[in-house]
Amino acid sequence: MKIAIIGAGNLGLSIATGILNSNGATSMYLTKRDIKSIADFEKYDKVTVTDDNRLAVQRSDILIFAVQPVHFAEILESVKDLLTDNHVLISTITGFGIAKIEAVIGKDHYIIRSMPNTAISVGKSMTCICSNEKGKKRVELAKAIFNRMGHSMEIPESQMQAATVICASGIAFWMRLIRATTQGAIQLGFDAHEAQELAMHTCNGAASLLIESGNHPEEEIDRVTTPMGCTIKGLNEMEHQGLSSSLIRGIVASFDKITEFKNS
Numbered sequence: 713m714k715i716a717i718i719g720a721g722n723l724g725l726s727i728a729t730g731i732l733n734s735n736g737a738t739s740m741y742l743t744k745r746d747i748k749s750i751a752d753f754e755k756y757d758k759v760t761v762t763d764d765n766r767l768a769v770q771r772s773d774i775l776i777f778a779v780q781p782v783h784f785a786e787i788l789e790s791v792k793d794l795l796t797d798n799h800v801l802i803s804t805i806t807g808f809g810i811a812k813i814e815a816v817i818g819k820d821h822y823i824i825r826s827m828p829n830t831a832i833s834v835g836k837s838m839t840c841i842c843s844n845e846k847g848k849k850r851v852e853l854a855k856a857i858f859n860r861m862g863h864s865m866e867i868p869e870s871q872m873q874a875a876t877v878i879c880a881s882g883i884a885f886w887m888r889l890i891r892a893t894t895q896g897a898i899q900l901g902f903d904a905h906e907a908q909e910l911a912m913h914t915c916n917g918a919a920s921l922l923i924e925s926g927n928h929p930e931e932e933i934d935r936v937t938t939p940m941g942c943t944i945k946g947l948n949e950m951e952h953q954g955l956s957s958s959l960i961r962g963i964v965a966s967f968d969k970i971t972e973f974k975n976s
């Protein structure tokens with residue numbers, strides 16, 4: 713697979729790392745306007761670092777766009793004459809719909825929108841994808857690419873903003889929960905390193921239990937909550953303080969913010 717990542721910033725480099733770790737490309741072009749900060753990637757045989765988007769497009773089949781929304785139309789415009797039927801365009805760009813992409817390059821291209829998260833660099837991204845009409849024929853290919861670096865789900869385009877909140881912003885939300893748990897563990901006497909180790913591996917274990925069993929969280933909670941025990945005491949106190957409510961409100965506030973752009 714010949715892959716180009718157009719816009720090797722935070723997310724683009726996370727994707728590049730995920731692809732390299734999973735041996736998912738025969739060649740990879742990484743582009744950025746100022747390439748100094750990504751020159752290190754040249755140490756990988758398969759990787760070419762360049763500021764030339766047109767060269768990257770000509771030498772690749774899978775084009776992953778990870779630039780800021782404001783730059784996307786201009787970049788598409790600058791490479792559209794090079795696009796062929798071999799190209800699959802995968803955009804990670806928030807709030808830039810398929811109709812806007814088609815308005816620049818036309819409908820006769822395989823266009824996929826994806827919403828990965830930064831855990832793609834460690835092969836654990838939850839990635840949502842949708843496509844234009846023609847791109848439906850390449851959804852399985854896109855899923856195969858993202859499944860090598862985590863888990864993927866096809867959703868309607870109308871749910872992409874909600875997916876951004878849950879999956880992309882979600883990384884930040886879960887980090888806060890892990891940090892808060894770490895702070896609690898420190899207060900109970902663990903040093904900071906131990907506390908974080910306990911918090912993150914317990915979090916990993918909780919998610920793995922659900923992924924591997926397919927159980928509902930309450931089923932797993934029932935297994936842990938001894939009647940009159942410490943778990944239910946702690947859980948109920950967290951709920952009295954609004955744990956579930958504050959998470960739901962935070963998610964909805966984040967969604968309201970993301971939809972502001974669309975409605976403005």
Ligand SMILES: NC(=O)C1=CN([C@@H]2O[C@H](COP(=O)(O)OP(=O)(O)OC[C@H]3O[C@@H](n4cnc5c(N)ncnc54)[C@H](O)[C@@H]3O)[C@@H](O)[C@H]2O)C=CC1
Pocket residue numbers: 718719720721722723724743744745746765778779780781783787804805806827828829830880
């Ligand atoms: N950071 C995240 O967790 C997620 C970000 N996204 C979306 O991905 C996109 C990228 O986000 P980040 O990586 O955080 O942004 P970023 O600002 O770190 O990266 C964008 C990169 O594009 C480069 N760039 C700008 N103009 C260029 C051009 N003409 N040619 C080639 N490269 C160019 C910039 O130098 C920069 O390195 C955004 O649209 C964002 O909404 C989507 C999901 C998650």
Ligand SMILES: O=C(O)[C@@H]1CCC=N1
Pocket residue numbers: 806876880881
């Ligand atoms: O915070 C943001 O607006 C972007 C979208 C998803 C991740 N970062």
